[in-house]
Amino acid sequence: MPKKRKSRGRHKGGKGKEDIVQCDECGALLPRSKAVKITKPVTPVDPQLAKELRDKGAILPQYTVTKYLCLRCAIHRGIIKIRPEEERKKVKMRFEFF
Numbered sequence: 001m002p003k004k005r006k007s008r009g010r011h012k013g014g015k016g017k018e019d020i021v022q023c024d025e026c027g028a029l030l031p032r033s034k035a036v037k038i039t040k041p042v043t044p045v046d047p048q049l050a051k052e053l054r055d056k057g058a059i060l061p062q063y064t065v066t067k068y069l070c071l072r073c074a075i076h077r078g079i080i081k082i083r084p085e086e087e088r089k090k091v092k093m094r095f096e097f098f
């Protein structure tokens, strides 16, 4: 059977069933290997105010937030892009499913 993608859209390999996660944008349930995981640092202070405070030498608290997104939401927000047909066969290091 011809495959659209080498990894069949996931990165679980042959390990069978796996955990289900919920998309943080739309709430859709999807397998963990199919979800897009984003981790970024977040400061609780307003960005403009944070810059002023940093210039004065203040140290602001910073913590990391991890989010899971479904493919539709990740494409809509511009985190991943739709690739042309030949490029889909290549395995990408970070987002293997595309």
Ligand SMILES: [Zn+2]
Residues within 6 Å of the ligand: 023, 024, 025, 026, 027, 028, 069, 070, 071, 072, 073, 074
């Ligand atoms: Zn979603």
